[in-house]
Amino acid sequence: MGPPGKGPLKGVKSPKKDIFGLPGNMKGFSDKIIDWYQANKRNLPWRRTTDPYYIWLSEVILQQTRVDQGMSYYYKFIGAFPKISDLANADEEEVLKLWQGLGYYSRARNLHHSAKYVSHQLGNRFPSTYDTILQLKGVGQYTAAAISSIAFNEPKAAVDGNVYRVLSRVFGIRTPIDSGKGAKQFRELANKLIDRKQPGTFNQALMEFGATQCKPVNPACDTCTLSVMCFAKEKKTVAKFPVKEKRTKSRNRYFDYLVMKHSGGMVLRKRAGKDIWQNLYDFPLIETEKQLSETKLISTGPWKQLLSGKKFSLGKISATYTHVLSHQKIFARFWEIQLKKPLAKPGQDCVWIKKSELSRYAVPRLIDRYLRSDL
Ligand code: SF4
The missing domain is CATH 1.10.340.30 (Hypothetical protein; domain 2)
Incomplete structure (x- = not known):
């Protein structure tokens, strides 16, 4: 005791x-x-x-x-x-x-x-x-x-x-x-x-x-x-009772997802590395230290890199989704990118799929919430 x-x-x-x-x-x-x-x-x-x-x-x-x-x-x-x-x-x-x-x-x-x-x-x-x-x-x-x-x-x-x-x-x-x-x-x-x-x-x-x-x-x-x-x-x-000594610290993360689409097709990205949701699928992502304004995000290096060489028009930007994990709180926006043509080479760890094939891919609950509200 x-x-x-x-x-x-x-x-x-x-x-x-x-x-x-x-x-x-x-x-x-x-x-x-x-x-x-x-x-x-x-x-x-x-x-x-x-x-x-x-x-x-x-x-x-x-x-x-x-x-x-x-x-x-x-x-x-x-x-x-x-x-x-x-x-x-x-x-x-x-x-x-x-x-x-x-x-x-x-x-x-x-x-x-x-x-x-x-x-x-x-x-x-x-x-x-x-x-x-x-x-x-x-x-x-x-x-x-x-x-x-x-x-x-x-x-x-x-x-x-x-x-x-x-x-x-x-x-x-x-x-x-x-x-x-x-x-x-x-x-x-x-x-x-x-x-x-x-x-x-x-x-x-x-x-x-x-x-x-x-x-x-x-x-x-x-x-x-x-x-x-x-x-x-x-x-x-x-x-x-029971007595606990530590408070669990939680950190905030800010995600901006680029949802690249063309005529019933879209890009998914397989998550690699040691981060959350390993081997699940989400979209090409820009993560920032805090939530940036729309004009600021568009001028960042990662935005330019992800969309380099692609012809597109910007569609809807979602409201911010909040997603709580045990030690993290994620604030996510989804940017609809309407491509002028499908991508022959969607990029590292990425695949080009038809929307009808989505059910074959395991996605985190945050992505599932977005897809359900969007499709
Ligand atoms: S064991 Fe739990 S439910 Fe039972 S009297 Fe004690 S505190 Fe109450």
Whole structure:
């Protein structure tokens, strides 16, 4: 436990420990959570399987994604790739296209990479222990614990944001959850609490409890099975848990897209490099430090370079679209460039396509929003 009397919890003491050096209110926690889960769990498709491939798919899809949104993607993926070998043999573009709209596209690329590894190197046998699952690209401690406990009954606690919240409130833990010390402390506690006979059920129960009962805002304390043992409820400090130490910094970016068109055809650009939306398609782009006036943008070097040698007339300029990512806020305008003839050489990383072919290309949600409003 962190020291009492600091920060937002000034004056609130941590709970007493029992003779094992554990919080005194730990006993009965696991049984209560599992009983609650059996009575209240949502009927979700990935809970009706112990196939590690399907559990892995669901866990990756549900990172950063709400269950109701993730559900349709889960069905799309298992429909298109019922076996891990189907995913391994797919083109990356096909995988990204199916992922379109979920964001955090590195998840899809890592899924594809790991499916190829399991299929080609391990003969389609999904690794069956926490340590070997952890070797898969894009799989962290949480996901490895979730898969190994649910599919292989290995007693490893899966600690996600829901679990941090429940444990910090019930046990009055004020160590910041975004610190290395906090991550270790919460993982150790969860591994002491886990039901060793049914670790997968325990992990799912604790996550479900955090998602639907002990919610970030307005948790249902009045009907809570843990209320008699909950430190934060007793001290009336529920809203102060969990404690975080860092504020996530966000940066603003200013994009001006040149949408070059001619008679039902247009230019798309494949995004390369280490930036956001790697390998997805957008349009030729000018990025600036701040939003420039229209006359200033037209006089910049990148504008002249992108349109050099091209005959065109300037069409509509869109209003500014705002697009928020986890650490970035993007302000984007779209400039319609009506070319006098199609481009034989559309430029580096660019392709000339017909509008009717657009559905074959995976695009970021920002571009999808523009295309839907424009076409
Ligand atoms: S009493 Fe409230 S804060 Fe405590 S575990 Fe239950 S829902 Fe969460």
